[in-house]
Amino acid sequence: MLTPRERRALAALLARVLAGAGPPLLRALLFGSKARGDFDDASDVDVLLICDMDPADRRAAGAALARAADDVAGALGVFIEPWVVALADLEEGCRTPMLVDALADGVPLWPPGAPPIRLPFTPADALFCADCLLDWVREGGAEAAAALEQGRWADAARRARDDIARLATAALLLTGDTRHRNAGSLRRFRRRFVDTGVLPPAILPALLWAEAAYAAEPARAGERPAVTRRAAATAPAGCRLAAEAEALLVPWILERARAAARACAAAGRRQGAATWRAAAPPWALLRRTGGARAGS
Numbered sequence: 001m002l003t004p005r006e007r008r009a010l011a012a013l014l015a016r017v018l019a020g021a022g023p024p025l026l027r028a029l030l031f032g033s034k035a036r037g038d039f040d041d042a043s044d045v046d047v048l049l050i051c052d053m054d055p056a057d058r059r060a061a062g063a064a065l066a067r068a069a070d071d072v073a074g075a076l077g078v079f080i081e082p083w084v085v086a087l088a089d090l091e092e093g094c095r096t097p098m099l100v101d102a103l104a105d106g107v108p109l110w111p112p113g114a115p116p117i118r119l120p121f122t123p124a125d126a127l128f129c130a131d132c133l134l135d136w137v138r139e140g141g142a143e144a145a146a147a148l149e150q151g152r153w154a155d156a157a158r159r160a161r162d163d164i165a166r167l168a169t170a171a172l173l174l175t176g177d178t179r180h181r182n183a184g185s186l187r188r189f190r191r192r193f194v195d196t197g198v199l200p201p202a203i204l205p206a207l208l209w210a211e212a213a214y215a216a217e218p219a220r221a222g223e224r225p226a227v228t229r230r231a232a233a234t235a236p237a238g239c240r241l242a243a244e245a246e247a248l249l250v251p252w253i254l255e256r257a258r259a260a261a262r263a264c265a266a267a268g269r270r271q272g273a274a275t276w277r278a279a280a281p282p283w284a285l286l287r288r289t290g291g292a293r294a295g296s
Helices: 004-019 055-076 097-105 123-149 153-173 183-194 201-212 229-233 235-271 273-278
Strands: 025-031 045-051 080-086 107-110
Touching: 004 025, 004 045, 004 055, 004 080, 004 107, 025 097, 045 097, 055 080, 097 123, 123 153, 123 235, 153 183, 153 201, 153 229, 153 235, 183 201, 201 229, 201 235, 229 235
Parallel strands: 045 080
Antiparallel strands: 025 045, 025 107
């Protein structure tokens, strides 16, 4: 799984986190290909850091940890990709599919002897994520149009491609399907909804253009795949297809989301408020068993 040098690098990074003045660390888990065992020579070391902090501080904490990881890479020659999340990100209705998948693969690193964390991706989480994705799509048309006007056709193609993929992802998440990324979302969407006749073939040109617009998957986690040259050269057509996909799919996705919301509300009423309040969330012990900072 991990080489001795990678273990030393992770230990060095965690020591810096625990000795620093940043938010208290609650859990550290190895995830990604090194945790699953399907890594290759180009794989980096992905580590999930759960901190007791305001979600608004997530970006600043992540930037600080990325700098620390760069220092460790310079000293030991091991590239570590840290991902910092707030404790609140684990709450139902706030979980992303990437976080749920990372926890499912996660191998505990700190504190010693800590158990794995396994959380489901619930309908409430799917509604939260689908809403965020649709918000991004609504902003995408103006951004792509501005990029075209300024001659930044690769940027316009990337935005159109990503928005088509976001629409596909939103629909898949509402079915509980989380194990997909980038071009994989488009292929799974096509098989699930177009090949089965749920959606008309009219959506196929947008899906196929977006799928072909993905270059090779990035080597580093968190990086967006590059856009192909052909997609950049056909950016005006891609932007038109993205607008058509938005017009066709957003009403359909919203109707599915409303149905899911009604099902969530009915399930909550059946469960009963008292039972809901009495049930401790799976991560409730994190603050009592983790949460270290300098001087603690």
